[in-house]
Amino acid sequence: MSDKPVARPRIADACICCGGQSLEKSPAILMPFVAHRVFGWAPVEIDDSWGLRTIRNGNAYSICNSVSCLDCGMLFLDIRFSDPEMEALYSGYRQAEYTALRDHYEPGYAERNDTLNQGIGFIPEIEAFLTPFLPLPVRVLDWGGDTGINTPFKSASTLFHVYDISGKPGIAGAVMVDRDTARRTAYDLIVCSNVLEHIPYPLDTLSDIRGLMSRDTVLYIEVPHEEVVRRNPEGTVLCALKRHWHEHVNFFGLEALRRLLAAAGMDAVAVRELGSEPDSVHPHQLMLACRLA
Numbered sequence: 001m002s003d004k005p006v007a008r009p010r011i012a013d014a015c016i017c018c019g020g021q022s023l024e025k026s027p028a029i030l031m032p033f034v035a036h037r038v039f040g041w042a043p044v045e046i047d048d049s050w051g052l053r054t055i056r057n058g059n060a061y062s063i064c065n066s067v068s069c070l071d072c073g074m075l076f077l078d079i080r081f082s083d084p085e086m087e088a089l090y091s092g093y094r095q096a097e098y099t100a101l102r103d104h105y106e107p108g109y110a111e112r113n114d115t116l117n118q119g120i121g122f123i124p125e126i127e128a129f130l131t132p133f134l135p136l137p138v139r140v141l142d143w144g145g146d147t148g149i150n151t152p153f154k155s156a157s158t159l160f161h162v163y164d165i166s167g168k169p170g171i172a173g174a175v176m177v178d179r180d181t182a183r184r185t186a187y188d189l190i191v192c193s194n195v196l197e198h199i200p201y202p203l204d205t206l207s208d209i210r211g212l213m214s215r216d217t218v219l220y221i222e223v224p225h226e227e228v229v230r231r232n233p234e235g236t237v238l239c240a241l242k243r244h245w246h247e248h249v250n251f252f253g254l255e256a257l258r259r260l261l262a263a264a265g266m267d268a269v270a271v272r273e274l275g276s277e278p279d280s281v282h283p284h285q286l287m288l289a290c291r292l293a
């Protein structure tokens with residue numbers, strides 16, 4: 001499982017979840033904030049002064065394709081960012097420079113960001129979901145956990161490690177660790193929450209995490225249950241319904257996640273669709289507790 005498949009193309013030519021090659025594509029745009037931060041490509045207005053004979057005047061944005069996998073239902077952006085591009089996008093995540101550029105393209109973002117930086121409100125829901133599978137207190141690693149602000153079981157942990165590429169300092173009690181430290185440490189719980197939707201090749205991330213797990217380790221995966229996925233029956237080809245891409249480059253359904261887990265040598269032992277209950281105040285998220293298969 002640790003052997004990574006060789007090809008990691010810039011433009012995905014197979015499903016990034018199940019590897020399937022029955023794909024359908026539909027044109028979309030890469031949102032200006034992401035195009036600018038990753039590639040340095042700002043949108044432009046083409047007018048007569050450009051002197052282009054075969055191009056019409058108008059706004060030019062970075063184009064891309066939305067891709068649907070006909071095997072597992074996965075919906076994803078065809079562009080797959082490289083490590084340096086991921087670094088460009090996520091270094092200093094939601095800090096001053098990031099926020100200023102994003103607010104330029106998406107007015108009102110700075111205000112929303114203040115709320116995001118205060119953390120999520122459903123950590124008790126996550127802890128209740130995971131408690132049946134864990135010995136408490138736990139040794140926890142939050143993989144891609146930002147500052148540790150959203151890590152479950154913070155106050156019921158004997159070890160609180162966070163691995164993240166944003167380079168930010170951790171909150172009180174969090175120990176920011178590198179991969180080598182994580183490899184040398186035994187964990188009861190590894191958290192991979194709101195990470196996989198950002199990652200070019202999620203199987204690589206799960207393979208890395210798999211190398212840190214023992215038979216007793218629980219992996220908690222959480223991804224957004226995006227509206228276009230949620231509102232359409234499984235089996236619907238979604239690519240033509242998705243016209244723009246931002247930081248979330250992968251839109252998962254449960255079947256796609258199950259195939260991804262199987263490819264990584266893991267099984268889901270529990271699944272919850274947060275936000276799906278009537279009158280729920282929570283955002284729509286897919287929550288999975290996983291173990292080695």
Ligand SMILES: [Zn+2]
Pocket residue numbers: 015016017018019020069070071072073074256
């Ligand atoms: Zn697939």
